[in-house]
Amino acid sequence: MPKMQTRLLIAALISLALHALLAAWVIGLQPPSPVEPEAPKPLQLSVADEPAEKPITNTDTNQPARPRPQPPSAKPLQPARKKPTQEFTAASQAAPSSQAPASMAAPPPPTADDWQMAATYTLKNSKRYRYNWGQQVRSMMGTAVEGPQQGYVRFRIEIAPDGKLARIDTLWSTSEQAEKLARQAIAAMPPLPPTPTGQALVFEQTIAFVPFDSGWPPIYKNDCLPDRPAFKNPFVWDGKSPQPDSRVVAQRLAPPEKPAANPDCPSDAQPDSLEAEAADIKRQLDFWGALPLNGVK
Template identity: 50%
Template sequence: MNRRAIPCFGLGVSLALHAVVLTLAARHLVTAPDTPVRAADEPPVIQMTLMPPTLPAPVDIRPVPEVRPAAVVPVARAVSTQPVPTTTALAPALHEPDSVAAADTSAAPRQIASMAAPPAPTAEEWAFAARYTLKNSKGYRHTWGQQVRSMMGTAIEGPDQGSVRFRVEIGADGTLTRLETLWSTSPVAEQLARQAIASLPRWPPTPTGKPLVFEKTLSFTPYATDGPPIYKDDCLPDPSAFGNPYAWDGRSDRAPVPARTVEPPDPQAMEDCRKQLPQDSIEAESARDQRLMDQWGWGASKVGR
């Protein structure tokens, strides 16, 4: 291709491109819709068409024709010749459920609890009580309470049951010199106890040869009894009573009071004391465990440990 033909070729290509652009522009102008052009910031317009509401179907309110029942034909029945029960006999069955009526007929009457009086102390028990001097004549005090309770009779459950506590003073010769009621939960129990004490003869002399003063609770109930005491620890000294060492009476110097120390007993005196200790019975051990369990629970007895 020579140099003169190059400009002619470029001109032809430019004319062809301009022809294509004009053709596309003319086609666009012919097929463009008549709808106006919306600006970019103009909000859209939504057209809504309201439809008429749908009414419910009409209700038929015509009266319903009256329907008369058919005639009832009486049926002949056999008449029973048995007597009709009275209203009194039918009342429990009509007003009470079947279970309650059955329970009332089968339930047995409740038995009232009772406890017979313990036997009176024997001559051997009184002989032991008359010579036992430890723990404020412990054996004498228990035997005296057992003798009085045995004469009070059988304790029956009810308003007459209860307990009474006395302060007793017995002379050196065994005569009753003082009887004072500290408290009582039943006037019947107190009356029976006083009658038993008044009808008793003179008791044996006190073990120490001195007046014996003590307090005793007599239980007149169908579930409690005064069991025999335990004697195996009577030779040990009494533990010291607790006292607050920092208590102040407001007058003396405020200084702590030292606790009183308990000195160990003499070995020879301990050996002599143990010679008069009786053999504890199984009943005494059981009564002690029962008292501890009633007061402190199962953890206080040896069985519960």
């Protein structure tokens, strides 16, 4: 009997301890009660009385009172001067109007020796004959002056075997005045020698009627070299025809054989002039050279 009571007492103590721990844990989980904020205190504004100015009293009766200093007088306003940049801009804008427009005289016509050499030059579709023809036309157009009348004109020309003009068509033109002067010069051209090949000569020519360009002399030293083969895309397909075999494509991609040199290359060709070399180098630099970062040449 005593053992039974002891066990019940121990069980009761354990139960009370567990309930106490559980109650403490539940109380800790509950959020604390919110604290009510204090009501804001009303603001009270009060206007303070300005202190009365005390009169300045002269303690020393023997000395006279000092006069009050007067405020400095305002300086009269002067008109603002223009900045140097504005004056420079105005001067730079007015300067071009007082200057004469740029101009370039017509180049000299080809000489008799030039025409004699061109009459026997068959390379590159009678290259010398074509250049002499364009120079002859430009020499008869007069001085090119900067303005709306300047421009370029491109013709397709057909010259008969006897050197007479057979047909001329205007492909495009940037100046009506340039086209008009060019056609007048073509109509008044002197008799030309026969074509070098003895056949009709068909070519295209651009006439420059501008104050900064009259056409560059061509380079003849590379005319004896064989022409480069024309590029053909081996992978082109119209979408309808059967696709070519891979072996055929491989044959197309193979490097072509180098053509033989032209056997008609003249042995008495004169060297190119310094002007022609310089103009050709400048043309290649303008065409292949990289542009500056700001895009201005």
